[in-house]
Amino acid sequence: MRTIAQVISWLSLVLLLAPSVLFLMNRMPLETVKTTMTVATVVWFVSASLWMWNPKKQ
Amino acid sequence: MAETHPEQTQPQTGEFEREPVPKNALLGFKSFIGMYAGEHCAGTELMIGPLFVAAGVSAFDVVVGLIVGNALAVLSWMFLCAPIATRTRLTLYYQLEKICGRWLVVLYNLANGVMFCFLAGAMITVSATAVGVWFNFPMPELSDVYPNSVGWVLAVAGVGALISIVAAFGYQTVAKFANIASPWMVLVFLAFGLIGLRQFIDASGAEVGSLGDVWTLAKTHIWKGGEPLDGQIKFTFWHVTFFAWFCNMAMHVGMSDLSVFRFAKKSWYGVAAGSGMYVGHFMAWLAASILYAYQLHLDPSDTAVLPGPLAHRAAGLAGIICVIIAGWTTANPTIYRAGLAFQAIIPKCSRFVVTLITGAIATVAAMFPYFAMKLLGFVALYGLILMPMGAVIFVDFWLIKKFGLQSSYAEAGKAIFNWAACLAWVVTVGVCVYLFKAGILEIYFVSLPGWFMAAILYIVVSKFYQKKIRPQTT
Numbered sequence A: 001m002r003t004i005a006q007v008i009s010w011l012s013l014v015l016l017l018a019p020s021v022l023f024l025m026n027r028m029p030l031e032t033v034k035t036t037m038t039v040a041t042v043v044w045f046v047s048a049s050l051w052m053w054n055p056k057k058q
Numbered sequence B: 001m002a003e004t005h006p007e008q009t010q011p012q013t014g015e016f017e018r019e020p021v022p023k024n025a026l027l028g029f030k031s032f033i034g035m036y037a038g039e040h041c042a043g044t045e046l047m048i049g050p051l052f053v054a055a056g057v058s059a060f061d062v063v064v065g066l067i068v069g070n071a072l073a074v075l076s077w078m079f080l081c082a083p084i085a086t087r088t089r090l091t092l093y094y095q096l097e098k099i100c101g102r103w104l105v106v107l108y109n110l111a112n113g114v115m116f117c118f119l120a121g122a123m124i125t126v127s128a129t130a131v132g133v134w135f136n137f138p139m140p141e142l143s144d145v146y147p148n149s150v151g152w153v154l155a156v157a158g159v160g161a162l163i164s165i166v167a168a169f170g171y172q173t174v175a176k177f178a179n180i181a182s183p184w185m186v187l188v189f190l191a192f193g194l195i196g197l198r199q200f201i202d203a204s205g206a207e208v209g210s211l212g213d214v215w216t217l218a219k220t221h222i223w224k225g226g227e228p229l230d231g232q233i234k235f236t237f238w239h240v241t242f243f244a245w246f247c248n249m250a251m252h253v254g255m256s257d258l259s260v261f262r263f264a265k266k267s268w269y270g271v272a273a274g275s276g277m278y279v280g281h282f283m284a285w286l287a288a289s290i291l292y293a294y295q296l297h298l299d300p301s302d303t304a305v306l307p308g309p310l311a312h313r314a315a316g317l318a319g320i321i322c323v324i325i326a327g328w329t330t331a332n333p334t335i336y337r338a339g340l341a342f343q344a345i346i347p348k349c350s351r352f353v354v355t356l357i358t359g360a361i362a363t364v365a366a367m368f369p370y371f372a373m374k375l376l377g378f379v380a381l382y383g384l385i386l387m388p389m390g391a392v393i394f395v396d397f398w399l400i401k402k403f404g405l406q407s408s409y410a411e412a413g414k415a416i417f418n419w420a421a422c423l424a425w426v427v428t429v430g431v432c433v434y435l436f437k438a439g440i441l442e443i444y445f446v447s448l449p450g451w452f453m454a455a456i457l458y459i460v461v462s463k464f465y466q467k468k469i470r471p472q473t474t
Helices: A002-024 A030-052 B029-039 B045-054 B059-088 B092-100 B102-135 B150-169 B172-204 B211-222 B237-246 B267-298 B307-345 B351-367 B369-373 B375-398 B409-413 B419-437 B447-469
Strands: none
Touching (some): A002 B172, A030 B172, A030 B307, B029 B172, B029 B267, B045 B102, B045 B267, B045 B307, B059 B211, B059 B237, B059 B267, B059 B375, B092 B102, B092 B419, B102 B307, B102 B369, B102 B375, B150 B172, B150 B307, B150 B351, B172 B307, B211 B267, B237 B375, B307 B351, B369 B375, B375 B419
């Protein structure tokens, strides 16, 4: 579960940044960029909370 | 800019407060990299970047100035702060108490607490600008001193009350949330820059096919140089360099981060501060300044520095969330820490009440846009006020015995107030304030000679104080 949450959260960060890179390359309209970033934000906070809220003890 | 570190916000948790950090509690290099990267990418970056543009900075001056200034800041952590921290392994407060005595530390706490109140106020201001995007009330202009609408006052009051109540209940939950938000926030800042760059390319019609073209765009459209906006001071290469170097002066030269690096295995871990400098104080400042420059490009009369609308224009709801979280997660520990500083002065008062009062003061300060709009000058003042104590610690640790004097004088002599340290502090701040008030030296530069003045004063006054006024009997 923890590993899945980690993978999802890292992917959400890719989803967060990729639209702005595509926008810079003129491959994505700004409205789509904004929507995608919002979705990525929600996914990040939900998935990252699952493993970052109570970090594994060393 | 200067945010509070977790170790600094817990001076009363009993975590090696009055003893050296033991070997088994030392932390690895990675801990410091992550901590600095997160701590220095905060709400105030969204004000500072735009204020550079408002100060008429040119592309070369801002880019090279930030590279050089941030490098100097990292070197200050590496060679001034970390070497003492890893040798004594004590908190700033305990180190100061040994040198200055308990009552001078109380005064230091008071100064620290007041500065933190205003800093937290600026962070609340940042978050409140995001509320304005939804409720569409008149928001402050760049030159405003007083609150300009009821809506603004209510928004700041709401945001400030929320932050203060959460801080009063304990900052731990928000600190955890801040850790989660940190990587996300860094990438949103990066996205701001990339989006702003494209918007500039489209608006200017520039052909961009290489890095050289990007540089040309930066010089001709983004950071054009020229005259600053009304009420702002013109920023040159030297202003940018010194601002980047000294904006966290309280932390490195001022030695606040002794409390952080006492956990470092090696003093070279000070280089980890570079992650915060080049993520927060380079990338984030440049990204935020691109958004503001684009706003000016669209409408040169629209000079208001409002992080909420800026972020919303670039990244929509994610941008707004970033502004709120960036302001909130940094204002929260700042208010908490200011509360702790005040509570140290009146220990009988509960931390809950003190933190609420502190939050109320910060909230009232936030209603006055002057503090946020003059953030560059305020940050320089904040460093200046706390810097002399860093010079005192440096001299006390490395030099004072070479002059035949006692180090940790208050501890050795069981003094509760070291007048030599007090005079070095007060006289230095007084002279520096005079120098910039009289127009002799700008506030951004005055801390450099100020450090040497504090160091020399501490030695000279100690020579007199320790030998003549209060010689030790042991």
